Amino acid sequence: MHLNTLSTLSLLTAAISFGLASTAQAAKPEAPYLSNSEFQQCLDGLKNSSKFRGVDSYTFNNYRPSQPDPSVIQSLNYQPEFQKDVWDYLSALVDKERVEDGIRAKRQWGDTLRQIESRYGVKPEHVLGVWGVESNFGQTLGKKPLFESLATLSCFDRRQSYFQGEFANALKIVQRGDIAPSDMAGSWAGAFGQTQFMPSTFLELAVDFDGDGRRDLVNSVPDALASTANFLDNRGYRTGEPWGYEVRLPDGYWAASDRKNKKSISHWRDQGLTLANGSPLPYDLSSAGLLLPAGKDGPAFLVGKNFDTFYSYNASENYALAIAHLSDLIAREDSSKTDFITAWPTNDPGISRQQAKDIQQALLDAGYDIGEVDGIIGDNTRSAIRQYQTSRGIFPADGRAGQNFYRLITQNSAQGSSSIRPSNPASTDRMGQLIQQRQTATPNVYSSEPSVQRTVQPASNVRYRRVTTSDGSVRLERIN
Numbered sequence: 001m002h003l004n005t006l007s008t009l010s011l012l013t014a015a016i017s018f019g020l021a022s023t024a025q026a027a028k029p030e031a032p033y034l035s036n037s038e039f040q041q042c043l044d045g046l047k048n049s050s051k052f053r054g055v056d057s058y059t060f061n062n063y064r065p066s067q068p069d070p071s072v073i074q075s076l077n078y079q080p081e082f083q084k085d086v087w088d089y090l091s092a093l094v095d096k097e098r099v100e101d102g103i104r105a106k107r108q109w110g111d112t113l114r115q116i117e118s119r120y121g122v123k124p125e126h127v128l129g130v131w132g133v134e135s136n137f138g139q140t141l142g143k144k145p146l147f148e149s150l151a152t153l154s155c156f157d158r159r160q161s162y163f164q165g166e167f168a169n170a171l172k173i174v175q176r177g178d179i180a181p182s183d184m185a186g187s188w189a190g191a192f193g194q195t196q197f198m199p200s201t202f203l204e205l206a207v208d209f210d211g212d213g214r215r216d217l218v219n220s221v222p223d224a225l226a227s228t229a230n231f232l233d234n235r236g237y238r239t240g241e242p243w244g245y246e247v248r249l250p251d252g253y254w255a256a257s258d259r260k261n262k263k264s265i266s267h268w269r270d271q272g273l274t275l276a277n278g279s280p281l282p283y284d285l286s287s288a289g290l291l292l293p294a295g296k297d298g299p300a301f302l303v304g305k306n307f308d309t310f311y312s313y314n315a316s317e318n319y320a321l322a323i324a325h326l327s328d329l330i331a332r333e334d335s336s337k338t339d340f341i342t343a344w345p346t347n348d349p350g351i352s353r354q355q356a357k358d359i360q361q362a363l364l365d366a367g368y369d370i371g372e373v374d375g376i377i378g379d380n381t382r383s384a385i386r387q388y389q390t391s392r393g394i395f396p397a398d399g400r401a402g403q404n405f406y407r408l409i410t411q412n413s414a415q416g417s418s419s420i421r422p423s424n425p426a427s428t429d430r431m432g433q434l435i436q437q438r439q440t441a442t443p444n445v446y447s448s449e450p451s452v453q454r455t456v457q458p459a460s461n462v463r464y465r466r467v468t469t470s471d472g473s474v475r476l477e478r479i480n
Contacts (some may be wrong), residue, residue: 003029029077031070034156039068039228042155052168059175065145068152072144075188080420082386086293086318091338091350092336098353099335101139102132106330107137112222116209120229121239130228130313134196138221138450142186146170150190150199166190169199178206183218193217194224199232202220205231235309239287243324244303246340247278249296257289257292259303260316268302276300276341293321299340350404356381357405362413365390377401 037213046052047060106113106128113124128137135141150170153163170190174181187190190199194217197206206215209226217224249255250272265283268290274280281302288302299322310320329338343349351359353375360373360381368384388409389397 006452007227015475027256029074031074033154034068034070034152035074036067039065039152039155045152045480046154046164049164051164054172055168055171056175059171062149063174065148065151065180068156069144069148070152072149072188073157076153079275085346085350086319086321087296087344087346088400089318090322090325092353092356093337094329094336095333095352095354098132098136098326099329099338101137102128102326102330103333103335105131105137105258106333109225112209112225116222116226116229120233121329122229122232122237125327125329125331126237126243126323127225127229128312128330129292130232130310131195131325132321132326133319133323134313134331135194138194138224141218142188142191142196144185144200145186146184146186146190149188154188163190166199169203169328173202173329174417177384178202179218183216183275194221195228197227202227205234231313232306232309235312236305237309238305241304241306242290243306244285244301247273247300248276248279249273249300249346250344254296255290255453256294257290257295259289259307260306262287262289263432271455272302273302291317291321293317294345297345299342299388300345303455305379309325319479337459348400348404351401351403351406355403358407360399362409363414366409373424444446 003014043064047057052060066257067474084107112122113127116122116127117124117278132136143148147170150163150167154160154461155166158285167190170184174184177204184192186196191197192199193202197217202217206227207223207230208215209222210220212220214220215223217227247268253272255271264287265281265285268288269281275282276299285302285304291301291303291307292298293301299302303320303324307320307324310323312315313319325338325340329335356375356377357373359377360370360375363381363384364373366388368387370380370384371378379463380399385405386397386399389395389399
């Protein structure tokens, strides 16, 4: 999702919401009461303000919300992903499923992507990386009505002036006929379309690539992908250069993570850096800065200008790294291994979306009312994990869904029901080795746990019963 200013980017990075969990969760604020009379008075004032010059009365009145949406203010003040470890962040965004979807998209849209590269100079895999991270290749566009969201944010809480401009721009998009009003839905912060443009970015950089006379970033994949390439090109993308690469630091080497402090490749060679596999650094970057997202003991990267253009899409180095890593895997057409060569400095790595679904199904089977099994580790799932951890004496009961918890609950569930199996046996074996290594230093609270009990009464004293449907799936029915 692109936003116009760095201050706004810092405020709204959370609008990229793929359900990523946080290891230290802040309490989600309740949705506030918003006075509809004050809301309507605010809209009356906006109608004739300078920001809405160019929006005709018919468009404003026809798409003027009848009431505010308190949930967007709730989301504005709840941004847990700021506390996420990089390995958790990347594991959910760059997993086997997303890489395979990206490879299919590359083949399906190959001719279009080659035409886009010819016009804008942006590699197909880099465009696909943005598409995959922003909307899971068009599968997750967001469902919030943009006019309600942006109008509410225009009248309440922080950054009202910024959102007033975005509200006016959203109305101009419909007024121009680019996108149907019914398709103006997206994130709570107003980003929409296949690659999640804000309305102001749409008006500046969206292009009609399929030649139908409309810039439709919702329904036209060519328009969306070409607009993304146009954005990257506009932000300084360098044709023919990689984004960067994973590197190996020499023993005892110390340097700060500072991707902005770019040096020549000769400089980094003289410092003793090599590619992560030990090969010499190639001379295909005009300059590069050092990025250490988890410190000197984790994966290290030299990143160039094209990485910076990914960052300009949303001001987060982890976000840009997700695009970069996904694009590399799509280019290689290899989904067999999504890890970097250097392991993250943790004995409890993050989980894929399929593993998140396995955890949710196991919690559901164990009697926890977590809602839908969707692979999104949200508040309900984290609360259930904390209860599960507490019930087994696991401390801290942090609610985090990592590989250790995945291994614990899927194994316990498998003992009680053959329908729950770990989705990645190789990952489970690796985690078993990591856990055994950890036991040599400290006791492992995740080992030797009793199996899940099939009759469960959660702390709320609400009881449930398991029901197996005709297709073999399991759901929970509340017992009154």
